[in-house]
Every structure is written in structure tokens, then in C-alpha cells.
């Protein structure tokens with residue numbers, strides 16, 4: 001896919017996933033062949049308090065909260081590929097956050113599908129689905145106010161007609177694409193995905209539709225991605241769980257053993273100083289039913305990226321990266337001295 005403004009056609013995407021979609025997972029998904037990668041949903045109120053800080057040691061751009069927590073870390077490598085997903089129910093605040101990050105990301109996405117309480121209680125996520133006027137206000141404001149493409153991700157409504165008419169309304173706001181998770185608001189991930197709803201939407205609008213919801217029963221390996229795209233008639237496909245379990249699902253060369261993938265994941269976690277608890281969480285998702293194996297227990301007991309590295313025999317790599325980062329810090333420090 002050529003760099004430039006994203007078209008959202010013929011692409012595969014790493015879906016937005018809270019805790020999973022941090023920088024190491026996004027870079028790994030890109031390595032394996034994903035065209036675009038969504039960050040985890042970030043809540044507008046928290047993002048609005050962040051400061052944009054260029055991290056010269058890690059070569060990243062960090063959005064740092066007042067308590068010094070890094071809410072969003074990104075880097076040059078993913079600049080044309082990363083989609084910033086936000087949780088919002090407030091057009092003004094959404095715009096403020098979008099303008100804060102737009103220089104560093106490829107597109108802005110609004111979450112309109114999350115049924116979890118932390119998202120819906122403020123009127124965000126799936127709560128927006130029952131407030132189409134608010135949807136319109138937010139999307140129009142964003143489309144007008146930022147220079148990168150704006151998209152949204154929805155769940156389906158109780159009838160085909162309602163779903164189609166909502167997406168037609170969304171299309172009129174000027175968004176570049178819409179991702180459709182083919183499940184109703186109260187359906188769980190184990191329920192079968194409604195490909196017919198995604199198909200009806202894809203036929204009814206001219207903007208690209210990104211099909212989502214196929215992990216588990218439909219998409220198990222790379223060739224299933226195209227089958228899912230065909231059966232939904234969508235332009236593109238977005239994967240969450242299949243990619244969380246093994247991001248090499250994006251590779252057209254075939255899925256790699258997860259043990260190898262986990263090591264590559266850890267290398268990015270070390271290189272980009274990912275929070276150890278986040279590293280552990282993602283590894284546990286990849287370990288799946290092996291989370292109680294001796295390796296799984298070692299991962300669960302680890303408190304630092306150094307301990308995690310040990311569990312995978314990556315101590316030497318860990319040490320080398322620490323030395324490189326320290327040398328960089330020292331060089332930057334001395335060049336800043338008068």
C-alpha cells in the first residue's frame with residue numbers, strides 16, 4: 001500500500017483493542033502485513049489533559065498525562081498507518097483531542113460500538129448508536145476540523161433498515177470509511193457475526209466499509225481474511241481477537257508459531273520501554289490456554305520487562321537495548337550541556 005492519505009480500500013486492519021493495541025502490538029502487526037493499525041480506545045477527557053512530548057531517547061512521540069503516565073506512544077514507522085481511536089460523547093472535546101494528535105497519526109476514529117460500561121456510561125461507545133444527532137455533530141466537527149481522514153466504528157442496530165439508514169447518515173457527515181462490527185449491542189463475542197448486515201451496509205453506501213467480527217468462527221488464518229471480505233462484500237477487513245492471539249495472521253506467508261511471535265513482541269516491548277504490566281497482559285492473551293503452563297506462570301509472576309525477557313531467554317537482547325538507550329541518553333545529555 002502506497003503511503004499518503006489512506007483510502008481504506010483493500011486493506012487489513014488491526015482492530016482497536018483496549019490494552020492490546022499499544023505500540024509493540026501495532027508494530028508487530030505491521031511487520032506481519034497489516035495495512036493499518038488502530039490504537040486502543042483512548043478516552044477524550046484523559047487525552048485532553050495530555051501533553052505531547054518528543055522522546056529523543058526512544059525516538060517516539062508520547063502523549064503524557066499529568067500523573068506522567070504515557071497514554072499514547074507512537075513513532076515514525078507507523079505514522080502513515082496508525083489510526084487513533086477515541087471514546088467521546090462531546091464534539092468540542094473530540095476536536096480538541098483530534099487536533100492534539102493529528103500531526104502524528106494517519107486517521108482519527110470514533111468508537112461507537114463498545115458496549116462496556118466504562119465506555120457507555122458517559123454516553124460514549126455503543127451509547128452513541130441511540131443518539132444519531134450526537135454522532136452527526138461529532139463526526140461533522142471532526143471532518144471539518146482536522147486534515148487527516150475521519151472514520152468511525154459501529155455495531156449493528158436491531159434491524160437491517162435501521163443499520164443501513166444510520167450508516168447512510170454517517171456517510172453524509174463526510175467520513176472516509178466506516179467499520180462495522182456485525183454484532184448487536186447486547187451480543188457477546190461468542191455469538192456468530194451477522195455477515196448479511198455488513199453486506200447490506202456495504203451495498204448501501206459508497207464509502208469503504210471495513211468488515212469486523214469474523215475472528216473465532218470465520219477467520220482462523222490469513223486466507224480466511226479474503227473469504228470474510230467476500231462474504232460481507234466489504235472493502236476491507238479488521239481483525240481483533242485473531243490478531244490478539246497471533247498477529248502473524250496478517251502474514252500471507254502463513255501463521256508463525258506463537259512462541260516465535262511472542263519473542264518478537266517482547267523485543268518491541270523492550271525497545272519501546274512498554275509498561276511491563278501491559279507486556280504481560282498481551283503475552284497472556286497470546287498464551288491463551290497455555291497461560292497456566294510453566295512459561296505462563298513465569299510470565300504471570302514477572303514484574304518487569306527484564307524478568308519477562310528472562311522467561312523467554314532474551315536477557316542478552318534486553319541488556320544490549322538497555323545499553324544502547326543509556327548511551328543515547330548520555331549523548332543527548334552531553335549535547336544539551338552549555
Ligand code: FNR
Pocket residue numbers: 015016017018019020040041085111112113114153181189212213214215216238239240241242244
Ligand atoms: C475489543 N474491542 C474494542 N473495540 C473498539 O472499538 N475499541 C476498543 O478499544 C476495543 N477493545 C477491545 C479489547 C479486546 C481485548 C477485545 C477482544 C475487543 C472490540 C474489537 O475491536 C472487535 O470489534 C471485536 O473483538 C470483534 O472482532 P473480532 O474479535 O471478531 O475480530
